[in-house]
Amino acid sequence: MDKVQLAIASIPTQSRGAVYEDGKALKTGTLFQDLDMPFFAAIPDKEEVSGPKGLNDREQLLQKINEVSFVINDLTLYLDMHSKNQEAMSLLQEHIRQRKTLLEQFAREQYPLTRDCAEYYPNGYGWNNGPMPWEGACV
Amino acid sequence: MWNYEKRLQYPVKITKTCPKTAQLIISQYGGPDGELAASLRYLSQRYTMPVKEVGGLLTDIGTEELAHMEIICAMVYQLTKNLSIEEAKTAGFDAYYVDHTSGIWPQAASGIPFSSTEFQSKGDAITDLTEDLAAEQKARTVYENLLRMIPDPEIQEPLKFLRTREIVHFQRFGEALEKTKSKLNPKNFYYFNAEFDKKMYEEFQRGQES
Numbered sequence: 001m002d003k004v005q006l007a008i009a010s011i012p013t014q015s016r017g018a019v020y021e022d023g024k025a026l027k028t029g030t031l032f033q034d035l036d037m038p039f040f041a042a043i044p045d046k047e048e049v050s051g052p053k054g055l056n057d058r059e060q061l062l063q064k065i066n067e068v069s070f071v072i073n074d075l076t077l078y079l080d081m082h083s084k085n086q087e088a089m090s091l092l093q094e095h096i097r098q099r100k101t102l103l104e105q106f107a108r109e110q111y112p113l114t115r116d117c118a119e120y121y122p123n124g125y126g127w128n129n130g131p132m133p134w135e136g137a138c139v
Numbered sequence: 140m141w142n143y144e145k146r147l148q149y150p151v152k153i154t155k156t157c158p159k160t161a162q163l164i165i166s167q168y169g170g171p172d173g174e175l176a177a178s179l180r181y182l183s184q185r186y187t188m189p190v191k192e193v194g195g196l197l198t199d200i201g202t203e204e205l206a207h208m209e210i211i212c213a214m215v216y217q218l219t220k221n222l223s224i225e226e227a228k229t230a231g232f233d234a235y236y237v238d239h240t241s242g243i244w245p246q247a248a249s250g251i252p253f254s255s256t257e258f259q260s261k262g263d264a265i266t267d268l269t270e271d272l273a274a275e276q277k278a279r280t281v282y283e284n285l286l287r288m289i290p291d292p293e294i295q296e297p298l299k300f301l302r303t304r305e306i307v308h309f310q311r312f313g314e315a316l317e318k319t320k321s322k323l324n325p326k327n328f329y330y331f332n333a334e335f336d337k338k339m340y341e342e343f344q345r346g347q348e349s
Contacts, residue, residue: 003325008328009269009314010313010317011309011317013317014199026298027300028303029299029300029304030303030307032307035306035310039283039307063150066148066150072181072305073203077200077308078148081314082313082314113145114144115147134147135149136217
């Protein structure tokens with residue numbers, strides 16, 4: 001933002017700033033520490049360590065996929081508006097690589113989460129396998 | 140086109156039946172500031188955006204809003220899936236139950252059905268982006284109103300996540316507005332509508348380049 005003008009809204013452009021680690025980013029709802037502005041009535045988080053407890057293998061892997069994928073979501077929106085930011089770009093590439101590996105592992109060990117990773121599922125069609133996401137088994 | 144991924148963007152695991160809470164949260168599915176309206180708003184506005192990156196941002200945020208809609212629906216579903224007739228009667232859920240049993244249907248907390256009159260696609264980039272900024276703030280207020288009323292952490296966690304997303308999207312739409320402004324004459328942003336008066340917009344762009 002060069003100059004504030006009359007009769008139109010102005011929002012300062014975000015500089016990238018400090019980022020959270022993946023688990024904390026998902027828990028908070030943003031990767032960017034500068035955009036983390038909590039609300040008083042939301043219960044403060046006592047446990048600093050991110051992520052739910054008592055998860056089985058499937059749930060642990062899914063949690064990791066959720067975390068890595070969320071960082072990609074938030075970075076995508078950032079890069080839509082700051083396409084020349086190299087740091088954000090390398091962070092995005094690193095997470096895309098991680099996500100690919102995790103999706104492949106999930107398809108091999110559980111069931112495919114996307115149709116593109118159905119080829120890794122060893123026992124047939126597989127797209128109907130696993131609980132539906134809204135069933136609540138996906139924590 | 141879109142591809143489905145068999146997971147929620149943020150996990151939802153609600154262990155208690157509570158139709159009263161479902162009745163409130165459903166507003167973020169089909170209510171005036173809900174996720175369905177948000178998604179359709181951005182996905183409708185994107186086609187005619189004069190700045191390409193802004194059309195891209197609207198696509199990406201509109202897509203994310205679909206994932207938020209799914210989170211809200213999952214919450215309503217889990218809060219009502221084991222509903223007994225006694226609970227349906229006592230919890231203020233009775234009218235919804237008569238019309239939809241425990242099916243998921245887009246409506247506001249007040250019972251008003253979802254309607255596209257809840258958002259605009261005005262064909263003017265400044266107008267639409269200003270609407271989008273307001274939309275994110277309105278949704279943030281709804282999430283805060285819900286958080287004040289619902290102390291249960293199982294329900295608060297996804298609501299907190301969704302509230303933060305509103306703040307992030309507000310920032311991005313602000314940046315999109317700045318990007319759009321940078322392509323217009325700073326002395327008068329309103330001399331022409333870049334989406335409709337395309338020749339004037341193109342001429343202005345050429346003038347800037349030379």
